[in-house]
Amino acid sequence: MRRIGLYYGSFDPATTLQISFAVRKKKQLDLDEVWFVLSEEGNPYKHRMTLLRLRLNRKGYKVIREAELKKNQKDQYIDITDDSLSLKQLTYSDLKYLTTRQKRYIMEHYLYLESISKSTLKEHRWQHVQRVAGLCRQFAGGNGYDERKAYCAGMLHDIAKNMDRETLEGYMKTFCPEYIDRNWQVWHQYVGAVILQRELKMRDRKIIKAVRNHATGDDQDILSMIVYCADKLDPGRGYDSSQQIALCTKNITDGYKLVRKEQIEYLKKEGVI
Numbered sequence: 001m002r003r004i005g006l007y008y009g010s011f012d013p014a015t016t017l018q019i020s021f022a023v024r025k026k027k028q029l030d031l032d033e034v035w036f037v038l039s040e041e042g043n044p045y046k047h048r049m050t051l052l053r054l055r056l057n058r059k060g061y062k063v064i065r066e067a068e069l070k071k072n073q074k075d076q077y078i079d080i081t082d083d084s085l086s087l088k089q090l091t092y093s094d095l096k097y098l099t100t101r102q103k104r105y106i107m108e109h110y111l112y113l114e115s116i117s118k119s120t121l122k123e124h125r126w127q128h129v130q131r132v133a134g135l136c137r138q139f140a141g142g143n144g145y146d147e148r149k150a151y152c153a154g155m156l157h158d159i160a161k162n163m164d165r166e167t168l169e170g171y172m173k174t175f176c177p178e179y180i181d182r183n184w185q186v187w188h189q190y191v192g193a194v195i196l197q198r199e200l201k202m203r204d205r206k207i208i209k210a211v212r213n214h215a216t217g218d219d220q221d222i223l224s225m226i227v228y229c230a231d232k233l234d235p236g237r238g239y240d241s242s243q244q245i246a247l248c249t250k251n252i253t254d255g256y257k258l259v260r261k262e263q264i265e266y267l268k269k270e271g272v273i
């Protein structure tokens with residue numbers, strides 16, 4: 001007779017806390033195996049399973065779907081579920097419970113983008129980010145670019161926007177001293193790129209570059225132009241941007257030239273540059 005611990009949950013995604021709990025329970029209760037029994041709700045099963053296996057792929061642990069759970073009469077099953085350890089939504093501060101490999105997988109598959117982004121922002125900024133991400137997808141679609149990648153860049157572009165000036169300054173001094181003389185309002189683009197690389201383990205250079213230039217529009221890679229224009233043309237900014245939006249959807253290079261020209265004129269008028 002085997003003693004099997006059943007750990008029910010959505011594991012969306014599985015965290016260090018849950019893994020160490022399972023390992024501890026296996027020892028404490030002298031279990032032969034622990035089975036992670038995945039419920040149907042949440043992100044696709046294959047992602048949740050991979051994220052679990054990336055963290056715990058060794059003998060004595062199994063991952064199965066709840067619908068496929070079959071119990072053998074010869075074995076003894078012990079429910080070790082602890083719901084208090086599961087995440088409702090993966091937030092920015094929960095990233096500390098994930099390993100680098102898990103975070104890389106999450107970024108490569110564009111998972112949890114909304115909950116991570118939302119957790120760093122105030123409500124009005126979150127509304128802005130959702131509109132920008134939608135515009136990014138629209139511009140990408142119209143220009144034959146990868147829509148999911150563009151949406152991801154839009155969703156994460158203001159990841160550092162809510163940081164206070166002191167925190168931003170700390171990051172700037174450490175990671176981007178060469179840009180510290182620029183207006184502090186644009187620091188969040190550099191710090192955002194740093195956060196993407198260091199905290200989220202993002203490895204997509206185009207996305208990092210697009211975030212790093214989204215406020216100033218200094219880069220002309222297609223994705224950088226998409227995010228810059230989407231950010232500036234957010235209809236929530238309070239002016240009619242429908243013509244520029246139409247142009248960007250048709251031709252992002254032409255749209256970028258127009259938006260950048262208008263932006264420079266505006267900044268001059270306001271006395272910012």
Ligand SMILES: [Fe+2]
Nearest residue numbers: 157158161215
């Ligand atoms: Fe921004």
Ligand SMILES: [Fe+2]
Nearest residue numbers: 132157158231
């Ligand atoms: Fe923005």
